[in-house]
Amino acid sequence: MTTERDRSAAIRLFGRYLRDLGLPVTQQREVVADVVFGAAGHLSVDDIADTLRGCGERIGKATIYRTLDLLVRSRLVAEHDFGEGFKRYEHRLSNHPIHEHLICLECGKVVEFESNELYRVENNVRREYGFVPVRRRLEIYGLCKECHEAGVELPLEGLTCPIETV
Amino acid sequence: MTTERDRSAAIRLFGRYLRDLGLPVTQQREVVADVVFGAAGHLSVDDIADTLRGCGERIGKATIYRTLDLLVRSRLVAEHDFGEGFKRYEHRLSNHPIHEHLICLECGKVVEFESNELYRVENNVRREYGFVPVRRRLEIYGLCKECHEAGVELPLEGLTCPIETV
DNA sequence: GTCCATGCAAACCTTTTGCACTATA
């Protein structure tokens, strides 16, 4: 969650970003940004549209998409694709601006975690492949603690013979 | 790349998978599978359709999508989303069935690499969060060796002030 | 002969775009 102070500070930062680019700071942009900065989790565009509708704000989806594009460019917001067929958006105001995601295949819950090992991985690829890392994405899909403890089993649909032995 | 032997073995495995499920082994399914198993890289559906057209095969896209679904379910093929707006497919017959991807933001090249650190990461999340990992996805975006050596610089569009200091 | 697959086109879903109108600076 975001504190009220972080939230308004973020909106001011977004305004600064827009002004630096010579773009107008419109009401719609501020309202969309406020929804994103004030939310805890990973919002879909529909989530944002629903929230706005709940507040009595009448903002078109095109404007939401266009504002999200600016928010992502400003790096105040991260865009995610968890394979659901649409994108999700998450502000980066937490104490852990760089984190990865655990996604439960049963209930869809997303847990965030940090991994220091990833820095080692990035150093390795830089050294071994000459590849210069800029950003990364690590998602681990599986069963969250609650689903696992509830005894959920995931059906394995693949070949009975593991392909590694082909 | 796949050897001719692996390729035909894979097609036989796919046939077995279909028969185990009581599904017909059709010509179209075998041809699509053959294209995927015979290709080196990460194929888009259009890549597959083009290859088929080049062979004089007249197979509808719906069939390609439906066959890819079966191939992915059989776990002989992996599905990827590199954020291009469409999926890519890669057979899993290599010597390194589990690998991650380095994706060049400049030229789009995809390099595969393996990371033992990831096992450690998975053990950590299991221990710390009670999360049971099933599959993972690690993609590192950046500049490949060639683009980096060619002096390519990526434009940074974000706020000048890093958000970590908000 | 019974299913199921195929191919085509239409539908679907998210995202993007064109355009007349409105608001910012």
Add this chain to the structure above:
DNA sequence: TATAGTGCAAAAGGTTTGCATGGAC
């Protein structure tokens, strides 16, 4: 007042689905 944004609806692009026909078993 110039410039850019907004909202709506239409378009775009990848993927899925319905349905009549054809093929697998």
